[in-house]
Amino acid sequence: MEWHFGPDTGSPFWLSRARTFDFDPRKDVSTVDDLRLFPNIVDELRDVQVTDLIPRGYPPEAGQPVIGESGGTTGPPKRVIWMPETQERATDWHAAGLAEHGPIRAGGWLCMGPTDPHMAGTLIRDTASRFGTVCFLLDLDPRWVKRCIARGALEEVNLYVEHVVDQAEWILRSQEIAVLYSTPPLLEALCRRDGLVNLINERTQIIGWGGTKMDTATRNRFQNEIFPGAKLVGGYASTMIIGGMVERADAAADAPAVFDPPAPFTIFSVVDSETGKAVPYGERGQVLQHHISRGMFLPNNLERDTAVRVPHRTSEVSDAIADVHPVEEFSGKPVIEGVY
Template sequence: MSRTASKDIATRQKDVLKKLDAHTVEIVKWHFDPKTGSPFWLDWAKKAGWDPRKQVKCYADLDKFGNFQDEWLRGGPVRKWVPKGLAKEPVYVFETGGSTGVPKSRIQINDFRIDYEMFSETLPDKHFPKGADWISIGPSGPRRLRLAVEHLAQHRGGICFMVDLDPRWVIKLIKWGEMAMMERYKTHVIDQALTLLKAHPNIQCIFTTPKLLEALCEKVSLKKLGIKGIFCGGTEMTPQFCRFAVEELLDGVYFAPTYGNTLMGLAVHKPLSASDGYAIVYYPPTPRAMIEVVDPDNPSRIVDYGQTGRVRLTTLTRETFIPRFLERDECEREKPHALYPWDGVRNVRPFNRFSTSVVEGVY
């Protein structure tokens, strides 16, 4: 920070974008080189009739791909996504969605480690002490969170305890109207977490979801249990939730909200502040992934700062190339920040055009 503090944000943003262009060219070359590229993208290029290696000269040129279709990620063979240049490496497959139907899959080798190591650099040591143990209370199973949070803990010199929650089961219970059963399941998860928290005094850091954090704080004071930092994510968070967490749940325990998913990786948050209404502003892990805010009716147009639009994701790693993927979220475009001199996103929430309602009866 101190090394770059002398440069103004605009200059630093230019540097970042320059690096992004170079990174884009390198990643496209890798994925479309017959020796290193994945079967999916090599096949795609054959059908498309143009060679991305020749035509992609900067990040903006990725518009030539059109929008990535999430259906491409459903079903097998999943090895079509493994780049030939990494074919000898052990491959993980992580899933997203899947409450009904076939989940989307992303193969990974080391990306989750790299993403979480980068994220680790943004965590304050005072609140996430090196050497402290962690507990992850939330979705595991086929999700990358399970390995990613554990790696984060290990990277910081800790050991990660685990309590699993199956969100697909929770969604089914809600659909069936089994609210009491859902509560019992939540209690079952929290009870396990409390047992571990009370039995292992070196647990000082928690990863959990907003709902589970609320449930946990109904039972105990995390501060009294020795918790110093909460890393929270997995589902949508509002500024009101963050304010509630800071003002009423956590007794001063540091709160780090995140936005991430299996396809992108992990976005880091601007420090929360009451002065800007606890705005939740995330910055993507540029250049490995970009989050942009686009006009829903013209997804190649990025909206102005402060304007609302749909989230568009681009992932650019040697393991995964996902250009121009339209997420099911909306948000406002945010200006670069001193800590993160590139575009961010403010107050991410579900894309409102997907909401529907049908009413029968006088209510």
């Protein structure tokens, strides 16, 4: 609180916003529960000048931030910043989570996900570098797919998906790919392309999935019936989380994927969307998250996902989440997942 609301270190955005509060963050916020005092400001991130998000405490040599944008599911995209230290920490956490699933053999990585201004490709590429390998990225615009779905242009969606699969096939057939990151819809599309299932089973060690939901039955079908030669590993991330996490490595094969956020930097609570109170462990609620780091402060943000509340492996202040699903409507607009 001292960093983000001190006049010499706080960002112009938060210093200005603090003047509208009926509390003093530096005096009145000392626990995780106190973070609920803050308003949910994520919609303001659609219009704020991103330079106003940079804390004044960073010296010029700290470097410039990477600017991440949301997928525009509920309107104009929201923007956040990843300062270099934030990006470093997010990559460390993601790499450590993946390493829990066992040694990864040599070979390139392929990310069938959106690249800039979305952060998925950046995170996967940086994680690949932690393992000393290269990462191939594709041209993928999830916003265009969502627009096509919204206006019922399903043939255009199919053509665009084929375009994405073409790009992946060129890489899969010409390069040694040990790790393939994709989304459930794009995995389905890969399965429809002649010869790719066998190729992936023969060459790929890990299939990382995320971006859209995958229920346990679908996951088991992919793992046991379609890609028995590779290991499926789930991921959970969003622009507003400012990072991503890998599912627990010790979960039962037939159980939903469980995700532990990197507390205390990212803290999850699973709450009743009507009352805001935590639901009991084992019950479903909406995901409320706080991000607290020097690079970005984003408290009291109700995510557009529901999940089952699970005890965190290491944190007493954060929940873990399992069996994640998007809400049907968010901010008064229907949620369209598309291919990401």
